[in-house]
Amino acid sequence: MAKMIGTIEVDIETCKGCSLCVEACPTNVIALADEVNGKGYNYAYMANPDACNGCTNCALVCPDSCITVYRKKVEMV
Amino acid sequence: MEAVINEIKKPENLVYGKTKVLTDNVMHYCPGCSHGVVHKVLSEIIEEMDIQDQTIGVAPVGCSVLIYNYIDIDWQEAAHGRAPALATAMKRLRPDRYIFTYQGDGDLAAIGTAETIHACNRGENIVIIFINNGIYGMTGGQMAPTTIEGMKSSTCPFGREPVHDGNPLKMTELLAQLPGTAYVTRQSVHTAGAVRKTKKAIRKAFEKQKENKGTSVVEVVSTCNSGWKMTPVEANKWMEENMFPFYPLGDIKDV
Ligand SMILES: Cc1ncc(C[n+]2csc(CCOP(=O)(O)OP(=O)(O)O)c2C)c(N)n1
Ligand code: SF4
Ligand code: SF4
Ligand code: SF4
Numbered sequence: 001m002a003k004m005i006g007t008i009e010v011d012i013e014t015c016k017g018c019s020l021c022v023e024a025c026p027t028n029v030i031a032l033a034d035e036v037n038g039k040g041y042n043y044a045y046m047a048n049p050d051a052c053n054g055c056t057n058c059a060l061v062c063p064d065s066c067i068t069v070y071r072k073k074v075e076m077v
Numbered sequence: 078m079e080a081v082i083n084e085i086k087k088p089e090n091l092v093y094g095k096t097k098v099l100t101d102n103v104m105h106y107c108p109g110c111s112h113g114v115v116h117k118v119l120s121e122i123i124e125e126m127d128i129q130d131q132t133i134g135v136a137p138v139g140c141s142v143l144i145y146n147y148i149d150i151d152w153q154e155a156a157h158g159r160a161p162a163l164a165t166a167m168k169r170l171r172p173d174r175y176i177f178t179y180q181g182d183g184d185l186a187a188i189g190t191a192e193t194i195h196a197c198n199r200g201e202n203i204v205i206i207f208i209n210n211g212i213y214g215m216t217g218g219q220m221a222p223t224t225i226e227g228m229k230s231s232t233c234p235f236g237r238e239p240v241h242d243g244n245p246l247k248m249t250e251l252l253a254q255l256p257g258t259a260y261v262t263r264q265s266v267h268t269a270g271a272v273r274k275t276k277k278a279i280r281k282a283f284e285k286q287k288e289n290k291g292t293s294v295v296e297v298v299s300t301c302n303s304g305w306k307m308t309p310v311e312a313n314k315w316m317e318e319n320m321f322p323f324y325p326l327g328d329i330k331d332v
Contacts, residue, residue: 005081005085006085006092007082007086009086016108016109017108018108018109018309019109019308019309019310020109020309020310020313023313024268024269041108049082054085054090054092055269056092056093056269057268057269059093060093060269060272060273061114061266061267061268061269061272062113062114062117063108063109063110063111063112063113063117064103064104064113065095065096065113065117066095067093068091068093068094068095069091069092070085070086070090070091070092071085071092072084072085072087072090
């Protein structure tokens with residue numbers, strides 16, 4: 001059986017911490033960091049990276065286009 | 078986990094990244110503002126249709142007045158509300174170019190009502206992208222013609238009351254009545270699914286222009302979380318519950 005695994009990369013300095021990606025993620029991968037970026041925003045990060053399937057929902061809703069998504073098919077044994 | 082992530086994070090596995098049509102300038106919009114999502118969708122279409130050198134936008138007055146700093150195409154800046162008049166001239170002079178306007182509801186449905194209606198009635202072969210956040214975002218959240226009944230703004234702090242404040246205007250339905258419009262639709266960008274639909278709609282509008290069909294209007298029901306005094310997530314929920322019943326999503330006209 002094949003499974004999709006994914007990962008995201010957030011451009012921390014352009015993130016405005018709006019939380020729309022957190023809300024859009026169906027598998028609760030993303031959270032806002034306790035730390036802030038150079039502009040003072042609590043930026044988005046993968047709090048639960050194992051759960052990402054690379055669906056791109058987070059990147060689609062991000063107003064500041066700061067999310068890059070990678071996805072790979074892996075064979076389960 | 079680090080090793081697994083590095084295994085996935087390879088160029089051949091890239092499925093979504095920022096389009097090159099967007100510049101590297103950081104957008105001045107408030108966190109979570111719908112304008113940024115629509116800018117992105119529009120830029121992706123321009124990239125996918127490979128028309129970056131053939132597209133000229135008309136920027137409005139309103140929060141998106143600086144859109145020309147973010148989308149790397151040719152632009153003209155219109156006086157407040159006059160974008161469809163400028164776009165008319167541009168398309169007539171350069172029919173080989175894709176011409177679109179990008180306008181807020183204050184710009185398109187208040188000060189620019191005449192220009193909007195007459196361009197659509199003449200059936201100018203242009204695309205109008207209409208960002209309806211129900212408010213004047215840039216100037217401090219005043220009531221717009223599109224402010225829905227009961228909605229609070231800085232000039233109707235207790236909520237719009239039609240007897241006193243007049244009725245909200247469904248501009249898009251009105252424009253669909255005009256013989257010059259070819260494609261009229263209302264979309265939103267509050268979920269990933271909605272973003273995909275808006276992308277299809279704007280793409281279709283550009284295709285209509287290519288086929289010389291007349292005016293296409295794509296309304297995007299949007300949030301202005303700062304003006305509405307909500308968080309971006311609350312604003313999306315409020316929009317779904319309150320705006321969509323009055324401004325239902327979907328195609329209104331397609332000829
Ligand atoms: C001739 C003229 N009248 C009034 C203004 C003030 N003004 C600037 S933006 C704006 C309304 C913008 O609202 P909207 O078009 O809904 O765009 P938003 O900021 O919400 O994106 C107004 C009235 C102006 N700049 N020029
Ligand atoms: S949607 Fe974009 S800007 Fe908003 S928190 Fe997520 S990554 Fe940051
Ligand atoms: S790609 Fe999909 S699963 Fe992964 S973080 Fe984004 S929304 Fe969540
Ligand atoms: S005031 Fe409203 S429309 Fe303007 S940038 Fe902020 S959220 Fe967006």
